[in-house]
Amino acid sequence: MRVGIVGAGFMGETHARAWAATPARVAAIYSPREEPTRKLAQQVGASACPSLQELIDRVDVVDVCAPTDQHAAIGLQAAEAGRHLLMEKPLARRLREGQELLRACERAGVHLLVGHVLRFFPEYAAAQASVARGDIGDVAMLRLTRGSFQPWAGTAHWLTDESRSGGLILDLMIHDFDYAQWVAGPVESVHARSVRSREADAPGDYCLALLQHRSGAISHVEGAWAYPQPLFRTALEIAGSEGLIEQPVESGAPLHIRLAQQDAEGADIVAPTSPLAEDPFVTQMRNVHDVLAAGAAPRCSAAEALTALRIALAARESARCGWPVRPDELDGEAE
Amino acid sequence: MTSLRVALLSSAHVHAAGWLAGLRQRPEVKVIGVADGDGARGRAFAAAQGLTWFDSYQAALAEAPDAVVINSENTRHAALVELAADAGAHILCEKPLATTAEEARRMVARCQDAGVILMTAFPLRFSPAVIAAREALLAGNLGRVYGCNATNQGQLPAHVPWFIDPQLAGGGALMDHVVHVADLLRWFFGSEVREVYALANRILHRELDPQVETGAVVLLDFEDGSIASIDSSWSRPPEYPTWGNVKLEIVGEGGLLTLDAFRQASTVYRRGMPGAQLAYWGSDDNQGLIDDFVDSLLQGRPPAISGEDGVQASAIAEAALQSARSGEPVRL
Numbered sequence: 024m025r026v027g028i029v030g031a032g033f034m035g036e037t038h039a040r041a042w043a044a045t046p047a048r049v050a051a052i053y054s055p056r057e058e059p060t061r062k063l064a065q066q067v068g069a070s071a072c073p074s075l076q077e078l079i080d081r082v083d084v085v086d087v088c089a090p091t092d093q094h095a096a097i098g099l100q101a102a103e104a105g106r107h108l109l110m111e112k113p114l115a116r117r118l119r120e121g122q123e124l125l126r127a128c129e130r131a132g133v134h135l136l137v138g139h140v141l142r143f144f145p146e147y148a149a150a151q152a153s154v155a156r157g158d159i160g161d162v163a164m165l166r167l168t169r170g171s172f173q174p175w176a177g178t179a180h181w182l183t184d185e186s187r188s189g190g191l192i193l194d195l196m197i198h199d200f201d202y203a204q205w206v207a208g209p210v211e212s213v214h215a216r217s218v219r220s221r222e223a224d225a226p227g228d229y230c231l232a233l234l235q236h237r238s239g240a241i242s243h244v245e246g247a248w249a250y251p252q253p254l255f256r257t258a259l260e261i262a263g264s265e266g267l268i269e270q271p272v273e274s275g276a277p278l279h280i281r282l283a284q285q286d287a288e289g290a291d292i293v294a295p296t297s298p299l300a301e302d303p304f305v306t307q308m309r310n311v312h313d314v315l316a317a318g319a320a321p322r323c324s325a326a327e328a329l330t331a332l333r334i335a336l337a338a339r340e341s342a343r344c345g346w347p348v349r350p351d352e353l354d355g356e357a358e
Numbered sequence: 359m360t361s362l363r364v365a366l367l368s369s370a371h372v373h374a375a376g377w378l379a380g381l382r383q384r385p386e387v388k389v390i391g392v393a394d395g396d397g398a399r400g401r402a403f404a405a406a407q408g409l410t411w412f413d414s415y416q417a418a419l420a421e422a423p424d425a426v427v428i429n430s431e432n433t434r435h436a437a438l439v440e441l442a443a444d445a446g447a448h449i450l451c452e453k454p455l456a457t458t459a460e461e462a463r464r465m466v467a468r469c470q471d472a473g474v475i476l477m478t479a480f481p482l483r484f485s486p487a488v489i490a491a492r493e494a495l496l497a498g499n500l501g502r503v504y505g506c507n508a509t510n511q512g513q514l515p516a517h518v519p520w521f522i523d524p525q526l527a528g529g530g531a532l533m534d535h536v537v538h539v540a541d542l543l544r545w546f547f548g549s550e551v552r553e554v555y556a557l558a559n560r561i562l563h564r565e566l567d568p569q570v571e572t573g574a575v576v577l578l579d580f581e582d583g584s585i586a587s588i589d590s591s592w593s594r595p596p597e598y599p600t601w602g603n604v605k606l607e608i609v610g611e612g613g614l615l616t617l618d619a620f621r622q623a624s625t626v627y628r629r630g631m632p633g634a635q636l637a638y639w640g641s642d643d644n645q646g647l648i649d650d651f652v653d654s655l656l657q658g659r660p661p662a663i664s665g666e667d668g669v670q671a672s673a674i675a676e677a678a679l680q681s682a683r684s685g686e687p688v689r690l
Contacts, residue, residue, distance in 0.1 A: 163561035163573040164591050168507065170609070212685070214555050216577060216585040218504045229504035229609045231587045233557050233577055235685075241557045243575050243589060245507045251613045262573065262593035264564050272616075347555070347685065 024316055025050035027078040027106075028069075029097050030088030031059040033292050034111050038086055038138075039067045041308035044301075046316070053078040054089070079104045084315060087111060090181040091188050095120035098135075102127040107134040107315050113197050113335060114328045116189055119355030121332045125325050136311050136321055137328035141198040142205060143307040145299065146275050150261055150268050151206050160265030162207045162240040167199035168258035168272065170247030173227050174292040182292075189358070190219060191228040192342070193335045196246035200234070200338070201323065201331035206261065207240040209330070212347040213337040218249075220342035232338045235347075244338075255293050333357075359656050365423040366392040367415055367438050368430035369403035371452045372518055373479070373644070377427050378407055380648030387652055393418035395430065419445035425475075425655060426450070431526035432457050432533065439465045443472040450477050450651045454537045454675055455668030457528025462672040466665035477651050477661040478668030480541045482604060482619060484646025491606070491617045492546050500610030505585040506543060507609075510535040512602030514563050514572060514592035522568050529679050530570025532558055535590035536678055537671035538604065540578070541663075544670060546608075549582035551670070555687040556678035562592055576678040579687075599625070600636035 024047040028035050031054040042049050052064040053072040064071035072078040075097060079085060085101035086109040087094055095115045098108050108128060114137050115121040128135035141147050154162060174182050181187040188194050192215070204210055217230035227249030234242035250256070259270040275297050294304075313319035333350035336357040341348040364387055366374060381387045391410030394400025404411035412418040419426075419441060425448040428438045435451055442449050449469065455478045456462035469476035482488050495503070512535060520526040527533055544550060558571035573591040580586070594602050604619040622640030627633075654661040677688040 161561050161564075163559055164575070164589065164593050166509075166589065168607075170614075214557075214577060214687070216505070216579065218585075221583065225504075226611055227504065227609075229585075231505060231507065231577055231585055233555065233575060233587070235557055239559045239561055241559060241573060241575055243507075243587060245587070245607075247504075247609050247614075249504055249609045249611070249614075254614070262562060262591060264561050267593060267595050267598070345553075346687065 024048070024084060024312065025082040026084045026086055027051040027053065027072070027082035028086045028088055029075065029078065030054050031056060031063040032088065035088040036063060037294070037304055038088055038111070038308070039063060041302065041304040043067065044305040045308050045312040047084070047312050051078045051081045075100060079106055083107065084109060091193065092116045092181070092186070095124055098124045099127050102131045102133055105131055105133060109136045109138065109311055111138045112201070112328070113189065113193050114332045116187070116193070116358060117355070118332060118336055118353055118357040121329045122355060125329055128325065134315055135325040136314060137323055137325065138307065139198065139201045139323040139328060139331065140303055140307045141202050142322045143303040143310065145303070146270050147202060147259060150259060150270065153268060154206050154261060154263065158266060159261060159263030159268060162238065162261060162263050164262040165203055165207050165240060165242040166258070166260040167202060167242065168245040168256065169195055169199055170245070170250050171195070171255040171293065172250050172252045173248040176226070185219065185223070189335070189339065191230055191246050191248045192217065192338050195248065196230060196232065196244055196338065197331055197335040199244045199246070200334040201327065203234055203242040203244065204327065204330055204334065207236045207238060207242060209237045210234045210334050210350055211237050212349050213334060213341050214347040215338040215341040217342040220339070230338070230342065234334065253293060255295050257295050359424070359658070360386065362387045362424045362652060362655055363390050363421070364388070364425045364427065365390050365412070365418040365421065365447070366409070367418065367426050367428045367442065368394050368434070369400055370394070370396070370431045370520060371429040372515060373452060374403065374429035375407065376644045377429065377450070377648060380645045381427070381652070383645060384648070384652050386656060390421055390423055391418060395434065415441055419447065423447050428452060431520045432528045433526055436461050436465055439476065440468055443469045443474050446472060446474060448475040448655055450479060451668070452479050454533060454672050456672045457533060458676045459669060459673035462669040466669055469665065475654060475661055476665045476668070477654070477663050478671070479647060480538060480663050480667070480671070481643040481647040482538055482542055483545060483662060484650065485619050485643045486641050487617060487619050488542060491615060494615060495546050495608070499612060500608060500615055501612035503547065503584045503608060503610040505609055506606055507587055508539045508543070508606045509589045510539050510602065510604050511589055511591050511593050513594045513596060513598060516566070522566060522570050524570050527570065529675065530568060530572055530574070531590050531592045532556065532571050532574035532576070532678055532682070533675050536574070536576055536588050536675045539588045539606065540674040541667060541671045542606070543578065543580070543586050544667070547580055547582055547584055549580045549584070551578045551674050551690055552581050553579040553687050553689050554674055554677040554681055556682040558682035571682065574678070574682065578674065597633055599634045
């Protein structure tokens with residue numbers, strides 16, 4: 024299986040490392056940024072392609088790690104050429120684009136997998152499995168927190184441009200929106216408040232969202248791009264009719280190293296890490312490989328990724344208009 | 359005033375013994391006895407605490423106490439506040455002051471007319487950790503506050519059945535606990551809540567067929583533009599190592615402040631006891647509250663918590679219940 028990675032940024036590198044642990048081979052890299060592309064291609068022994076079409080021509084699977092607003096165009100081109108797709112989350116910037124991607128992949132008979140990697144983080148996967156087994160009865164209250172510093176603060180990076188990335192809600196909180204629907208089922212309505220929905224140029228962003236699930240369960244989702252560097256924190260709690268699962272902030276960190284001499288330099292972007300025999304991105308990529316090579320079931324279906332996008336877009340709309348928004352009633356123009 | 363005679367009106371609330379213990383720490387205070395609308399409960403409380411028993415509220419008030427502490431069921435606060443105010447007694451009332459803003463306002467007006475103090479029991483304002491958090495905020499360490507994610511989750515107080523009786527409690531988990539943190543946030547931010555949204559359900563403790571919400575979370579919009587959520591669910595199972603928590607995580611332009619008000623506890627494991635227990639060793643917030651109430655009367659100054667504080671917290675809880683019913687945000 025030959026894989027082509029579109030994008031040579033943080034996620035492109037992360038995916039390239041993860042693919043290395045599978046039988047698949049990263050054969051091609053393309054991004055419009057020549058130098059990072061050449062560097063990543065050299066690192067993984069792939070060809071640096073001068074165009075997207077050339078990458079598509081050389082591979083069986085296109086792994087899209089490009090900026091969110093380009094997902095749809097890249098994905099449609101790859102699908103029309105009959106290539107399987109792994110799309111980094113979020114599926115697309117706009118609902119209509121997500122819908123088009125699903126239709127195009129169905130038409131072309133290719134897989135559309137979406138990198139909702141949280142489903143492969145062991146504490147999240149174990150809690151979901153516990154709920155699915157009935158260990159804690161019916162879910163009443165699901166609490167999810169995810170926060171970091173503002174990535175690429177003060178730069179012209181695409182992530183800081185909401186029209187391109189969808190901001191905190193679409194880029195970061197969508198992890199937890201997807202997880203919430205995985206654990207507690209379909210979401211009827213979303214009510215959200217955020218800093219940047221009121222003040223577009225605030226230095227940080229912070230959002231609180233409440234989800235009403237069809238089952239009666241409630242999800243509370245907190246997202247922050249406002250912490251001091253290099254803080255990244257997540258928390259998970261599920262209260263059910265028969266029990267409680269708690270994973271408070273930092274409780275899953277078995278190792279802390281506190282040095283007298285600290286490197287003051289912070290990263291531009293980080294992913295949460297806990298020392299594990301297998302990186303969750305690798306676990307995800309092994310699943311992706313097994314789906315494509317051996318017909319295994321995907322952990323996250325394209326339809327679920329589209330629903331996660333709907334929930335996130337509903338949160339953005341609710342924060343804008345001030346009222347609860349039903350994800351099912353969003354029109355294609357939602358962004 | 360150099361000494362105080364205090365009567366307890368009702369022992370319905372689980373905090374009654376705590377207030378009594380606080381009063382007994384003060385040499386200037388003499389607790390003259392307890393009355394209770396439920397004779398059996400009141401007699402048992404009086405006997406257990408070594409208190410004089412009055413067989414009616416009127417009998418207790420006929421002793422002309424300087425002050426009373428009201429520990430009745432939530433919806434019975436108003437009637438007792440009016441009785442006490444008419445008798446000229448200053449009042450410390452268990453939270454929530456009332457289950458509707460309108461009723462709370464009437465109570466405050468009645469006390470103003472009678473010239474007596476009406477203090478609502480929000481003991482968290484006397485937690486040293488809470489005070490330190492507020493000082494950090496007031497010093498501007500966080501800059502502009504974006505928002506706060508708070509929990510005041512607890513175990514369902516199953517041993518006191520009125521807590522899940524809508525007629526007596528006026529609500530469930532939301533009415534019981536939202537007011538504590540709502541009051542702290544008003545105090546921290548120096549700003550009022552302008553809009554309330556809430557979701558609630560009855561999935562936890564389904565075995566009790568609860569007629570009130572057992573799971574609830576509210577989302578508050580403050581006038582200064584900050585946002586906050588409070589999860590007041592009865593989501594700690596009976597097996598949980600402690601009664602619950604009060605946690606606030608406040609995010610602002612300048613960083614992150616996390617407050618876990620009951621973190622000062624050791625974990626204790628005992629042979630023959632299932633699971634761990636948390637043994638709290640932090641300061642006694644209840645004593646701070648009692649001291650402020652007593653000192654305000656002795657010194658003739660207003661207490662730290664005003665009637666308006668009680669009204670606003672009740673208004674938030676009432677609006678939250680209304681929002682949970684309608685599915686829409688409620689303007690205050």
